[in-house]
Each structure stands twice: as structure tokens, then as C-alpha cells.
Amino acid sequence: MVTKAIAGSARAAATFIVATFLVYSSIVGALIYQGFNAAQDRAESSVTSAAKAVKINTGWIVETAKQALRQMDFALGPDVEPDSPTTLTSIRASLQGLPSSAKAYIVSADGRTLYTTDPDAPNIDVRDREYFTGPAAGQQFFTSSLLTSRIDSSPIFTFSRRLERESVFIGVAIISFDAALLGDLLESLDLGPGSTLAILRRDGMLVARHPPVDGPLDLAQHVLFKDHLPNSDAGNYIVESPVDGEKRLLGYQTVPETELVTIASVGYIQTMDRF
Incomplete structure (x- = not known):
């Protein structure tokens, strides 16, 4: 009788321990699950x-760049004369409020850089670049993909605007940004x-x-x-x-x-x- 009682007590204790462990494991598991979520x-x-x-x-940036490109277009005036100090000053002013990496360019339909705020920019023909070909093909406003600068090999992206006078394409206004x-x-x-x-x-x-x-x-x-x-x-x-x-x-x-x-x-x- 004593042996049976001891065995029964042992089974009950083991059952209690197992049940306690399962309850504890469930609580811990629920806490881990909740913490993970x-x-x-x-x-x-x-x-x-x-x-x-x-x-x-x-x-x-997009909205400010659009406004700056419109101001650049307006600064050129109806006759689009190159090398005007007044025009260049107006183009520089159009970049106010944009990140300091922003640089402006005016490129004519034949690929000449008429104006730029980048003092290190050589006169590179960019007519093969999408920021030129898009507006040249008729897009009023164009956002480029990631590009590698031909000036310093840095990653850049650009916004550009088609320029017209009397419905004739005359060039592209461009603003570039350091990525x-x-x-x-x-x-x-x-x-x-x-x-x-x-x-x-x-x-x-x-x-x-x-x-x-x-x-x-x-x-x-x-x-x-x-x-x-x-x-x-x-x-x-x-x-x-x-x-x-x-x-x-x-x-x-x-x-x-x-x-x-x-x-x-x-x-x-x-x-x-x-x-």
C-alpha cells in the first residue's frame, strides 16, 4: 500500500511538473511571439x-526644381542671348532654396552650353543624354535616372525642361543634383x-x-x-x-x-x- 501511494504521489508530482512546464512554456512562447510581432x-x-x-x-525637390526651371526659362528672355551676366545672375538666383549640390545648365538645341552655374563644367555635348533627348522629343519636364557625371564621375540625377520660342525647340534647361x-x-x-x-x-x-x-x-x-x-x-x-x-x-x-x-x-x- 505504501509503495502504491508513493508511486501515485510520484506520478502526480511528475504530472504537475510537466503541466507547470507546459504552462510556463506556453506563457514564454506567447511572450516571445508577441515580442517578435x-x-x-x-x-x-x-x-x-x-x-x-x-x-x-x-x-x-521636384516642385522647387520645376519652379527654378521656369525661372531659368524666363531669365533667358525672348532672344536667348548667350554670355549675359544679368541672365547668369538670374539663373543663379533661381537655385535659391535648393540643396547646395544643385547646378544649373542651359544647353542650346545644337548642344552648346549657353549658361551654367558650375565653374568646373567643360563644354561637353550632352545631346545623347536622356535629360536632353526627352525634352528634345517633346517632353515638357523630364526626370533622369541615376547618371554618372561626365565632369567628376560622381552619381547624379537631373530635372530638365524643354525650351521653346515661338513653338520652336531651342534647347533644354537642366538642374543636376548630387545623389x-x-x-x-x-x-x-x-x-x-x-x-x-x-x-x-x-x-x-x-x-x-x-x-x-x-x-x-x-x-x-x-x-x-x-x-x-x-x-x-x-x-x-x-x-x-x-x-x-x-x-x-x-x-x-x-x-x-x-x-x-x-x-x-x-x-x-x-x-x-x-x-
Whole structure:
């Protein structure tokens, strides 16, 4: 009888221990699950906010660049005389309010640089560049993809405007920007290691990115353009980067009244490591 009682007590104790362990494990598991989801929710909120910040900054740059290009067109006057100090002063004034990296150019229909605010710019024929060929073909306002400067080999992007007099194409007004300007914004957002910011055109061409990439990049076949943008103008998802292969949590936003999309991403592994 004593042996049976002891055995029964042992089984009851073992059952209690197992049940306690299972309850404890369930509680810990639920806490881990909730913590994991909370960490991912915070990361999603972070990239969404960052993508919105890039959208706001990009929208401001586009609108300010459009106004500056209109002012450059007006500064030329009806006769478009080159080498006028007054005109050059007006062109310089049109860049006020834009990032310090902004540089202005007026290029004639035959490829001559009539005016520039860049003192180091040689007179290079840019008629093969898309920022010239687009307006020359009839586009009133054009946003370039990421380019490599022929002056100093730095990554740049441009906005350009078709110039006409009496409905005749006479040249292109151009404003170029250093693509590195996203670096200052990324630093201010403090997204952590492995994070990126980017601007893309709706046709999939990269306009600017930080950290920088080597030359143009066509992402038209990427999941963002194939699956996400057709369904929503904003969102976030987990993806392996086509640039460096890193797994990231990415947020995207379309910029109203433009053909641009802004992106912010954080390293997924780095984010979960912190959790």
C-alpha cells in the first residue's frame, strides 16, 4: 500500500511538473511571439515613416526644381542671348532654396552650353543624354535616372525642361543634383545598420540611392513593380535586395503628381538581432 501511494504521489508530482512546464512554456512562447510581432511592427512603422520622409523631401525637390526651371526659362528672355551676366545672375538666383549640390545648365538645341552655374563644367555635348533627348522629343519636364557625371564621375540625377520660342525647340534647361544628398537624410532618420533610402521612377529606373550604387539600375522586373505598386501606392514587405542580396524590410511611397517612388529599408537580420 505504501509503495502504491508513493508511486501515485510520484506520478502526480511528475504530472504537475510537466503541466507547470507546459504552462510556463506556453506563457514564454506567447511572450516571445508577441515580442517578435511587436519588434516587426515597430520596424514596419519605422520604414513607413522613413519612406514618407523621403516622399516629402522628394516632392519638395521636384516642385522647387520645376519652379527654378521656369525661372531659368524666363531669365533667358525672348532672344536667348548667350554670355549675359544679368541672365547668369538670374539663373543663379533661381537655385535659391535648393540643396547646395544643385547646378544649373542651359544647353542650346545644337548642344552648346549657353549658361551654367558650375565653374568646373567643360563644354561637353550632352545631346545623347536622356535629360536632353526627352525634352528634345517633346517632353515638357523630364526626370533622369541615376547618371554618372561626365565632369567628376560622381552619381547624379537631373530635372530638365524643354525650351521653346515661338513653338520652336531651342534647347533644354537642366538642374543636376548630387545623389549623395540622400545620405544626410538617412543619417537624420537613424534607421540603424543595413538601412537604405532610394528614389525610383515608375518605369523601374533608379534615380538615387544611399548607400550609393555603381551606375544605372533597372528594377522594372522587381517585385515592387510587378506585384506591389499595381495594387497599392504605399506599403511594406520583406525582400532580398537586388543590389547587395541583403534581406530587408522595405517601405515604399509614391510621390503625388510625379512619376517617382520613394523607398526606405532596414536590415531584417539586424532588426531581429536587436529583438
